[in-house]
Amino acid sequence: MADTTNPQFPPLEKPPYHVGIIMDGNGRWAKMHGKHRIEGHKAGTENLRRILESSVEFGVKMLTIYAFSTENWKRPPFEVMGLMKILEDVIDRELAELNKNGVQLRHIGILEKLRPSIRKKVLHAIDMTKGNDRLVLNVAFNYGGRQEIVDAVKCVIDEGIPAGQITEELLSQHMYTANCPDPDLIIRTSGEFRTSNFLIWQAAYAEYYITPTYWPDFDKAEYYKALQTFSQRDRRYGGRNE
Numbered sequence: 001m002a003d004t005t006n007p008q009f010p011p012l013e014k015p016p017y018h019v020g021i022i023m024d025g026n027g028r029w030a031k032m033h034g035k036h037r038i039e040g041h042k043a044g045t046e047n048l049r050r051i052l053e054s055s056v057e058f059g060v061k062m063l064t065i066y067a068f069s070t071e072n073w074k075r076p077p078f079e080v081m082g083l084m085k086i087l088e089d090v091i092d093r094e095l096a097e098l099n100k101n102g103v104q105l106r107h108i109g110i111l112e113k114l115r116p117s118i119r120k121k122v123l124h125a126i127d128m129t130k131g132n133d134r135l136v137l138n139v140a141f142n143y144g145g146r147q148e149i150v151d152a153v154k155c156v157i158d159e160g161i162p163a164g165q166i167t168e169e170l171l172s173q174h175m176y177t178a179n180c181p182d183p184d185l186i187i188r189t190s191g192e193f194r195t196s197n198f199l200i201w202q203a204a205y206a207e208y209y210i211t212p213t214y215w216p217d218f219d220k221a222e223y224y225k226a227l228q229t230f231s232q233r234d235r236r237y238g239g240r241n242e
């Protein structure tokens with residue numbers, strides 16, 4: 001049988017199962033190219049396609065992307081509306097293809113604050129792709145890690161669970177990411193060293209990879225480098241590997 005291995009990207013020994021990405025730097029990328037910020041977000045959306053394809057090729061099974069945070073409402077209305085429209089357009093344009101390629105779409109965050117037409121499309125996309133298992137794509141949209149913890153605590157109280165029964169596992173099961181394994185690797189582009197409220201509960205033992213590259217320029221080769229770096233990390237979870 002022919003060897004289909006790409007010599008530039010040999011199979012990784014230990015690819016991360018779950019990768020989270022803080023797709024930062026769209027605005028600076030746009031400025032650098034003399035374009036409007038929205039064009040930066042559009043270029044960032046285009047980049048998602050190659051990162052999704054590469055995820056499947058490199059053996060990543062779950063990807064969580066930070067597309068709109070609970071703090072992003074503070075941006076000018078034009079930019080907020082632009083990001084909402086991008087989400088809607090992506091679903092309209094890419095859903096059939098994503099479904100054909102075995103991608104399961106999920107959403108984390110608060111849907112209620114989004115326009116009903118977007119909510120409907122997101123729920124439809126989730127329902128249509130729920131049987132797919134090649135790659136799970138969690139879209140964090142109107143997501144905030146602190147809000148997620150507050151919501152989990154409210155849920156636990158509403159369910160009447162006594163304090164003595166509250167464990168880390170129980171709280172994990174009340175997060176938006178219930179049933180998802182914790183992220184192994186968090187990638188942040190554009191050189192900022194912050195978590196920005198992204199998966200703050202789940203990333204307790206995640207490895208971080210930070211690159212100065214702006215998100216629209218974060219390509220397959222750099223993604224591979226991030227995964228390769230992860231493979232070489234010694235994860236001890238507070239213990240010792242002797």
Ligand code: FPP
Pocket residue numbers: 023024025026027028029041042044045066067068069072083086087090139190215
């Ligand atoms: C941060 O860059 C990026 C965002 C706030 C939005 C990221 C969104 C996308 C890439 C597209 C959305 C995709 C889907 C599927 C809806 P920034 O604007 O803070 O950049 P800057 O720090 O350089 O100004």
